[in-house]
Amino acid sequence: MTALEDAPVPLSAAGNPIGFGRMHRKEDVRFLRGEGNYVDDVQLPGMLYGAILRSPYAHARINGIDTSAAEALPGVKAVITGAVLETLGLAWMPTLSYDTQAVLATDKVRFQGQEVAFVVAESKYIARDALELIDVDYEPLPAVADAKKALDADAPVIRDDKEGKTDNHIYDWEAGNKEETDAAFANAEVVVTEDILYPRVHPAPMETCGSVAHMDPTTGKLKLWTTTQAPHAHRTVYALVAGLPEQNIQVISPDIGGGFGNKVPIYPGYVCSIVGSIVTGKPVKWMEDRAENLMSTGFARDYHMKVSIASTREGKIQAVKVDVLADHGAFNGVAQPTKYPAGFFHIFTGSYDYPAAYCNVTAVYTNKAPGGVAYACSFRITEAVYAIERIVDCLAAELKMDSAELRLKNLLRPEQFPYTTPTGWEYDSGDYEKTMRVAMDMAGYDQLRAEQAEKRARGEYMGIGISFFTEGVGAGPRKHMDILGLGMADGCDLRVHPTGKAQVRLSVQSQGQGHETTFAQIVAHELGIPPEDIEVIHGDTDNTPFGLGTYGSRSTPVSGAAAALVARKVRDKARLIAAAALECAPDDLEWELGRWYVKGDPERGRTIQEIAMDAHGALELPEGVEGHLDAQVVYNPPNLTYPYGCYICVVDVDPGTGQVKVRRFIAVDDCGPRINPMIVEGQVHGGLADGIGMALMELIAFDDDGNNLGGSFMDYLLPTAMECPDWELGETVTPSPHHPIGAKGVGESATVGSPAAVVNAVIDAISPFGVRHADMPLTPANVWRAIQGSPVRT
Ligand code: MCN
Ligand code: CUM
Structure with a gap:
């Protein structure tokens, strides 16, 4: 156990703790100067803009959608409806709870603000103007907004898209022991009961949800810059839903202006931007506005x-x-x-x-x-x-x-x-x-x-x-916890370069929590490399190991453990290399922060930076030790x-x-x-x-x-x-x-x-x-x- 020691943490030349302690966030240099790179900052040549037409009704049948006037508006490149998506098998998508959700409504709208059509145009203003020209023939239906009335016999059935569904029931679930609890209540001297509502609230992150999709027609590679807290899980879901080869999908989650759980689900807008890019052959950006965020996202x-x-x-x-x-x-x-x-x-x-x-x-x-x-x-x-x-x-x-x-x-x-x-x-x-x-x-x-x-x-x-x-x-652990069958364990890769500077790659994705700082501090704590010499790479599926992402405050418990363990793996490897360099047995070496030295002869030692150079240099490495100073782990929390x-x-x-x-x-x-x-x-x-x-x-x-x-x-x-x-x-x-x-x-x-x-x-x-x-x-x-x-x- 390396709990927070009482001994003061040594400071790097830049004045940062080499390990745990207060240090200014590395990412603040760009954030405070307005130089963060959010999804809406992504600009690609020839990029088009998407906008979503949303339902004014909470419950209505759709008898028809006329998109001709919108399509005729100069600058409009495509108008996509549920009917179009149906031909691609994409009108419905799986949710993270094994339910289905309409990407664009086909039969009915089921909540106010639901996605009905997607316009792709040369500018976001033209796209929004075109929404006004779409004529949807709605037939309003009675709505049920109060959960307490949802199971009434006369409540309208919302999910009649599901075969045989005749009510609004989703599941019953229980935990604990009913008999023992009932018995305890029956014998209790005092019983207090209260109806307590935790009302519907909204995380309302500063940055709303959005994405930029670019399906390159020549390479078949889909790049998706998107507001997601779980880039790897999203990539796998896109691969499963759209049937796209997973190696051809790159999900990039750049700087995120707050997530707070709002950016865990996959939203219809993300899927629409992908379809928009496939249909037009151009990159398509979709960013929702504040009202859309408050009305339609998680x-x-x-x-x-x-x-x-x-x-x-x-x-x-x-x-x-x-x-x-x-x-x-x-x-x-x-x-x-x-x-x-x-x-x-x-x-x-x-x-x-x-x-x-x-x-x-x-x-x-x-x-x-x-x-x-x-x-x-x-x-x-x-x-x-x-x-x-x-x-x-x-x-x-x-x-x-x-x-x-x-x-x-x-x-x-x-x-x-x-x-x-x-x-x-x-x-x-x-x-x-x-x-x-x-x-x-x-x-x-x-x-x-x-x-x-x-x-x-x-x-x-x-x-x-x-x-x-x-x-x-x-x-996790993964045997008890998965999302859509993806086990909740997370990878972490660490590479120490020849000069002793390092890169650590995470599967989790910061939305403002300061991971670029704290994960560098974890590695610094284990290896003695100053945190400013450690770059934290996250939020890009092509450049980070697989893992389930950031939510449920799991980054420190899961990926934080992975980062500590991967650094320890590097430390163990460094010991073998140091032993070769110092011509002694690995067991003769002792670790102090940043350095292996010979027991009883503290002057004889190699710093982690020296060992990094040895690992990439001409030193004859011992049997079984591969060159370079790097390691990988997948951490499955107990x-x-x-x-x-x-x-x-x-x-x-x-x-x-x-x-x-x-x-x-x-x-x-x-x-x-x-x-x-x-x-x-x-x-x-x-x-x-x-x-x-x-x-x-x-x-x-x-x-x-x-x-x-x-x-x-x-x-x-x-x-x-x-x-x-x-x-x-x-x-x-x-x-x-x-x-x-x-x-x-x-x-x-x-x-x-x-x-x-x-x-x-x-x-x-x-x-x-x-x-x-x-x-x-x-x-x-x-x-x-x-x-x-x-x-x-x-
Ligand atoms: N930390 C630490 N010491 C600990 C525990 C945590 O220094 N003993 C640091 C971590 O290194 C990390 C931060 O505190 O930099 C939060 O760590 P953790 O508790 O592991 O939570 P996550 O990083 O997994 O963040 C997710 C969590 C969730 S689920 C929501 S919701 C939320 C929250 O973080 N969303 C946020 N805080 C947020 N903060 C910002 N700025 N923006 C959000 O969207
Ligand atoms: Cu429940 S909100 Mo946080 O887990 O992303």
Whole structure:
């Protein structure tokens, strides 16, 4: 175990830590100068532009499409409809959940904003103008936008494209032990039940989705620059769907302006740009605008949860059960490991010690855009954490017990790890109470409660909300986890050049997380090569090893391990080469950062740079050692890593207006050793802002006809610095026992953990009005309604 050592990390000549530590992000040099290279920056000679005609209806039959006027517009090169795609066998494509999704609608449209036709033109303005000239004969059908009505006998059947489908049911799935859980509830002294909605929200990355496709008619090679978090998986899916030879497909994911899970699925626009290029023989660029992104690409959540908790009168939790109605929209397009149709939701047992738990999830189609797994959710651990952390607060209210005391009484203890949860997860390591105490100390918890009591006496409404979360991140292992049959293991290649500079090639793809920096730091930590001498190459299937990509905070747990192991492989090879150069046995050598030296004679040694030159030079290499200094690994993780944390939020609520002010936010995260603490803090800052956004303002609402009411940033509110306090961050460090450097993922922790803290704080503030629960978003209007005893609007 090379956990974060106490010894100071040596600095390179450029002042960077040769290993773990704070260092400015290498990629910021280009980002801060506006010199990033995003998909929309790609310009190719003769490039054409695509635009998508979208459905104004949530549900309508298509009786005909007249494209003649659009085709006649000067500058228009092609108008592609579902009928055209049908002749190519491409009207429908598989989703990442083994469902099918229309690329361009043929029979019906099933959500507002669905793709109906694709225009290719000389400019993006001509393409958009041409959309206006397409005449679609729609026959509106009744729509079902409310998941609770989707299984009604008279609900319109959305997926009548599927043979024999007579309802909107997608699947039922369960986890845990129903009998034991029911028995625990039957015998419990206290039972609390609450209907808890995690509303539909949208990841809304800064860069919207898009692609540039170039099918070279002479070579037959397809190059696709695209906004994807999983270039290799996408390439394989294109090969399978379009029947294109996989070696002729190059997926390039250049700089990405945020992904947040929005860029895991394959969207019809990507496929249309490919078809557009095949049809015209030219490169075709398609970039959606903000409204298209908000209305049609992968949303997040939409989980209707009935959560029950059983406990003793003293507050010892005995069982939890959750009934979920999952709204998947019109196509089941969620991206998650095949075995887990509800993602990792069954981690809802949380951070507490109790024997019985059960959940069942029923998923339905509605006339809404597809999605569900996105927005830093760790495969629906957001929903799980929100469910358990809200119901624990409801239990505390019922027991009239302090919510911190209730949590401390039930947290898993350090000696219980590795701990198997009642739903089957094996948590790798943790010291939960320590983390909670650090957070409470930082917050001054007892003083805060005293202040709250004083304020209440004066008629002021201050609230304190706690959330203690455990995540499981780093999917595989491959035998348990695959997406469309592709096992979740990741490759990593490392080449050390003759001069001792290196290139490391990853299968994961950064969308802003700073991989070009942190993966260089991992290699630096193992080999002693300064991070500025290590180039990180990612996001190009022709130049990187196969792997499943970046989501579920899996890059550090999976590819981070691969990078450490590939560097160790190079180090082992370097030892053999150093032994040859020093004319000693490999066993006589000892490693110190950046150098093998002879035991007992530290002056005699070879630096990694010298060894690199030897490996490419004239030195006679020992039997069995190939020349050059490089290595490859494929890392198949033995388990997930389980980061966790304790968040405390302090709010002031104005009961007259319902306005919530987040006054303080304390976040103590434990993600094991931090490769770059500055980047980790940045990840946490972003996720905390997400939490404030979701808890207080973000919502994709629909009317009864399925009209999307939040297609712009005028309606879909995002948090800004104005709504965010100065974050107060703390840390504890509990390494993962199975990860080569002990690191756990952190990229989604704060988004997963923070909404419950904010909501718990608001409900705590307004609890004197008899409020026990109110659904997000807690906008001023909704807080006011809750205080008045009226239902909130979601
Ligand atoms: N890190 C570290 N020490 C650790 C853990 C992580 O220094 N112990 C660093 C990593 O090296 C990496 C970053 O923190 O640079 C995030 O690492 P990790 O937790 O492995 O997550 P991923 O790199 O796999 O990123 C995915 C995650 C997801 S799934 C979403 S969604 C999300 C998130 O990252 N999307 C983001 N954070 C985002 N941040 C930005 N800027 N943009 C997005 O789209
Ligand atoms: Cu669930 S969003 Mo991230 O896993 O890309």
